[in-house]
Amino acid sequence: MGFTSVNRRDVMKRSAAVGLLAVPGAAALSSCATGGDDDGDKAEKGDKTKKNPLGVKEDADLQVYIFNGGYDDKYAQFVTDMYGDRFGDATTDQKATEKIATQVQPRLVKGDPPDVVNNSGADNMNAGKVIKNKQAADLTELLDAPSWDDPNVKVRDTLIPGVEEMGAFGADGCYQLNIASTIYGNWYSDKMLTETLESDYPKTWDEMLAVCKKAKAKGIHGWTYPGGHPRYMLFSMFAMFAQAGGREVIEAMDYLEPGAWKHDAVKSVFEAFEELVAKKYVLTGFDGKEAHIEMQTAWTKGKALFVPDGSWVENEAKDTTPKDFRMAVGATPSLDKGDKLPFGTLYxxxxxxxxxxxxxxxxxxxxxxxxxxxxxxxxxNLFKQVSVMPVVKGAIDGMSLPPGVASSQKAVKAAGKNIVIAFWKEWYREMFDEDFNNVMGKFMLGDMSVKEAMDTMEKATARVAKDPDVEKVKRS
Known part of the structure; x- marks a missing residue:
């Protein structure tokens, strides 16, 4: 799903220089610092002024499509209303849907798409293919434009590292931009852990097993996951791959290298979760269309201690979360003293x-x-609406934080430079949505061995690597 070769060193020089999140050594995408001015507007261009640096036609209508998922669309309506206030002669239209690809992809093909698309959710568009087909505008001019709050600071300089790089997909230019800082890991109730189980957060896998054993004795499962979306397990496993084997292991995954999924570090992580399954510490099920909601509801009702999830969960599960739940996220425990990266490494x-x-x-x-x-x-406003950390640097400084966000910020600060990103998940989306999903569906039920899981992912990697129809992102 990438485009051309990647110059990771140039990317990392810029990324390491600014912001809260650092992604040193990660297999990042090529810079978004270049690109042309051929935007293909059907609307006439307006005059560029200090108030209108992008030259928007004052009366040009705007249509926005928002994924109606864990964040719903109120945060976006806030921005659409800002646009309407600024361009009073323009008509604005915001639509919320769970079917982004179903509704937007045909319009891309017809050449009559909306003006902004929140390309998210299970039915999202394959961004790599959209970019390859030249259906996404280069956003470099936006990144070079004066920021909304300070005309002396470019938009790109207000964003945490990784935002720009994630949107390049190996091409010159930048074609997709993210708005939230997502924290993956082991989400849990601090009240259940510290009061019900009288335990500290496990920093080693042996401590994890001990906590799960104590939970089982009280009729609580140590873990659960959405059976309908077992790929969620990557949210807890990925940082462990990096911890156990170092960045070279996850970079090998990113670049589809032979043997990436047969590394000893990968084996050790699969074996750790195999033990959870074997000891019946995992609550299974939740196979319906809303599997993740079903899982989260069981979790907030106290049926399980840990879930693999992302930081959207605080908002998505708010209707079933007790006021004293004290939602928190923990980094993945270390397997042993031989780990290449320390406890606290964060996806x-x-x-x-x-x-x-x-x-x-x-x-x-x-x-x-x-x-x-x-x-x-x-x-x-994004933070107030959905309890998520925005990618605008310093935006929520001084604000009162709900437990999940406060815990997320603490985890990010503790991780420091040890932030990792699964770029293969973005570049070769079908490997995550289909291959890894199918593997974990069987593995977490005990129907697939560690060796079979590794072999299957290795074959999937080889298949994608050899597929001439899949554009590859390559090492520089």
């Missing part, structure tokens, strides 16, 4: 992607909408 990529279709009626309006999204007031 934390930018998330919740947006793109502007290249053939939209109002491309410049779409970019302006995103410029507004990256304003401090929109970022703070």
């Amino acid at each position: 934390s990529p930018p998330g919740e992607p947006f793109l502007v279709p290249a053939k939209a009626d109002n491309v410049r309006g779409g970019m302006e909408w995103l410029r507004m999204m990256y304003s401090r007031k929109a970022a703070r």
